[in-house]
Amino acid sequence: MQVAGLEPDTLGLSGDRIADVDLYGAVKLWPYEHYAAWAEADPFYILSNGHRQVVCARYEDTRTVLQDYARFTSTKQPYPGTQGFYFFNSMPTVTDSDPPEHSRRRRLMAPAFSPRALKALEAKIIKTVDDVLDAAQAKGAAIDAVDDIGTPIAVRTLLGHVCNLDEQDWSIFTGLVDAQRAAFNVLSGDTNAKQAYEAAWETTRAFCDRIIADRRVHPREDDLVTTLVNSHDVDGKITTEEMFATLFILYAAGIGGLTVFPAWTLWRLGRHHDQMALLRANPELLEGAMSESLRTDPSSYASIRYAVEDCTISGIDVQKGMPVHTLSASGNFDATRFPDPLKWDITRGTDWRALTSFGHGVHQCIGNGLVRMTTRITLAKTLERFPNLRLADPDFRPEVVGVLKQRAPKSIPLLVD
Amino acid sequence: MVEVAFTSAQGDVQKVEVDAGATLLDAARNGGVTGIVGDCGGFCNCATCHVYVDERWYARLPAVEEHEDAMLDGTVCDRLPTSRLSCQVILTSELDGLSVTLPEFQSL
Numbered sequence: 342m343q344v345a346g347l348e349p350d351t352l353g354l355s356g357d358r359i360a361d362v363d364l365y366g367a368v369k370l371w372p373y374e375h376y377a378a379w380a381e382a383d384p385f386y387i388l389s390n391g392h393r394q395v396v397c398a399r400y401e402d403t404r405t406v407l408q409d410y411a412r413f414t415s416t417k418q419p420y421p422g423t424q425g426f427y428f429f430n431s432m433p434t435v436t437d438s439d440p441p442e443h444s445r446r447r448r449l450m451a452p453a454f455s456p457r458a459l460k461a462l463e464a465k466i467i468k469t470v471d472d473v474l475d476a477a478q479a480k481g482a483a484i485d486a487v488d489d490i491g492t493p494i495a496v497r498t499l500l501g502h503v504c505n506l507d508e509q510d511w512s513i514f515t516g517l518v519d520a521q522r523a524a525f526n527v528l529s530g531d532t533n534a535k536q537a538y539e540a541a542w543e544t545t546r547a548f549c550d551r552i553i554a555d556r557r558v559h560p561r562e563d564d565l566v567t568t569l570v571n572s573h574d575v576d577g578k579i580t581t582e583e584m585f586a587t588l589f590i591l592y593a594a595g596i597g598g599l600t601v602f603p604a605w606t607l608w609r610l611g612r613h614h615d616q617m618a619l620l621r622a623n624p625e626l627l628e629g630a631m632s633e634s635l636r637t638d639p640s641s642y643a644s645i646r647y648a649v650e651d652c653t654i655s656g657i658d659v660q661k662g663m664p665v666h667t668l669s670a671s672g673n674f675d676a677t678r679f680p681d682p683l684k685w686d687i688t689r690g691t692d693w694r695a696l697t698s699f700g701h702g703v704h705q706c707i708g709n710g711l712v713r714m715t716t717r718i719t720l721a722k723t724l725e726r727f728p729n730l731r732l733a734d735p736d737f738r739p740e741v742v743g744v745l746k747q748r749a750p751k752s753i754p755l756l757v758d
Numbered sequence: 759m760v761e762v763a764f765t766s767a768q769g770d771v772q773k774v775e776v777d778a779g780a781t782l783l784d785a786a787r788n789g790g791v792t793g794i795v796g797d798c799g800g801f802c803n804c805a806t807c808h809v810y811v812d813e814r815w816y817a818r819l820p821a822v823e824e825h826e827d828a829m830l831d832g833t834v835c836d837r838l839p840t841s842r843l844s845c846q847v848i849l850t851s852e853l854d855g856l857s858v859t860l861p862e863f864q865s866l
Contacts, residue, residue, distance in 0.1 A: 451803075459865070703803065
């Protein structure tokens with residue numbers, strides 16, 4: 342199948358496979374029809390700063406690229422027109438590396454997100470959700486799924502419970518996330534918000550300096566920062582930059598997913614009254630509602646890799662160093678796997694593991710278990726607390742924000758009276 | 759072919775045959791064995807494909823590598839000396855007849 346919007350190719354390579362689309366602009370705002378069309382399409386090129394970049398959107402193509410780190414590296418390459426993806430300042434992060442470095446860095450974070458750790462967190466998260474919903478209810482009839490539910494639960498869960506940070510320091514990381522979103526929302530990276538981002542980065546870096554120094558003097562049990570410090574100081578397993586990078590990733594990258602999942606699901610339930618009624622009548626369909634929300638509106642809808650060598654993907658030529666965008670959410674609209682993919686249906690019985698919504702391969706989101714548990718608790722308690730919950734505007738379409746790879750609703754106004 | 763016996767936490771035994779080269783997690787999935795989750799798809803990232811290898815077989819398995827060792831510390835049910843993550847056990851003809859027991863839980 343040929344991609345809609347393709348123009349004749351004048352540059353050689355693989356013929357007429359350049360699509361004139363803005364993956365991180367118009368597509369990001371309302372991607373669903375694109376997903377459905379591209380789920381059946383061969384890989385194609387887009388242009389950024391005049392340079393070709395490959396896009397894979399089919400289920401099998403995205404999984405192939407994400408899984409094959411030997412051919413498609415996560416390490417950022419100096420290719421023109423991808424600077425918008427450099428939101429961790431080229432630090433040696435777990436996300437921007439391949440095994441064995443990736444495995445070594447990931448091991449440092451793994452204990453905080455293990456099944457055992459999640460089990461220990463469950464009661465705290467239940468209490469947090471209750472507290473946040475108390476505050477939301479106290480606001481009156483009008484609340485916001487993002488500002489009053491998703492974000493406060495995410496921040497308290499991640500920064501408070503998982504990271505053991507004092508509440509007075511949370512704004513450092515929420516400030517960094519906001520600055521990242523403003524500065525890294527176009528592929529070229531050309532925005533006016535870089536200065537504010539650099540300032541937020543320096544503030545965060547200074548805080549990490551302080552907390553590392555503190556843990557050296559006052560080590561804590563079951564504390565991630567203490568683990569990192571020991572890995573650096575005692576075992577020599579990580580560099581100083583890796584220690585900072587891991588803290589930045591942990592603190593800043595997780596807030597989005599925790600906020601977005603319940604918010605998008607509440608928006609979907611508000612739009613689809615029949616599905617809301619079905620779920621209220623059959624609470625056991627909550628997992629189905631979550632899987633359907635993950636299918637259509639994952640927090641991370643795209644990823645980027647770089648070709649390690651000249652190669653082809655499903656017939657399209659890829660040059661060494663060329664960026665390959667994997668539009669992973671598009672595969673979730675493959676009609677052979679998810680019939681009538683534009684229909685939002687909580688009874689599909691989709692196993693979330695069949696989706697690529699948390700990534701695929703070694704880079705699968707390390708926090709996915711935390712996000713699923715927190716969202717499950719949040720949705721169940723929100724629906725129970727607010728039996729008349731609905732969208733303030735039944736036809737509301739949220740403004741979509743987030744760093745390049747992310748689709749996050751800025752606001753979802755609800756009525757609960 | 760390699761035959762593996764999975765014993766559930768309740769004592770039910772299910773035998774599965776797979777081609778050599780498959781992982782123990784593959785065998786469980788192909789055989790529809792419940793009690794093994796494998797959230798991450800087999801990339802040693804989630805600790806939800808935990809098994810207890812029968813003692814008489816444990817020493818015949820390749821050694822636990824560093825990444826698996828770290829992940830095993832996070833299993834919901836206690837790690838025992840014979841614990842392995844099934845995604846990291848590649849089945850060879852020498853392992854024909856392997857017997858493993860599943861923990862009561864893999865995740866919440």
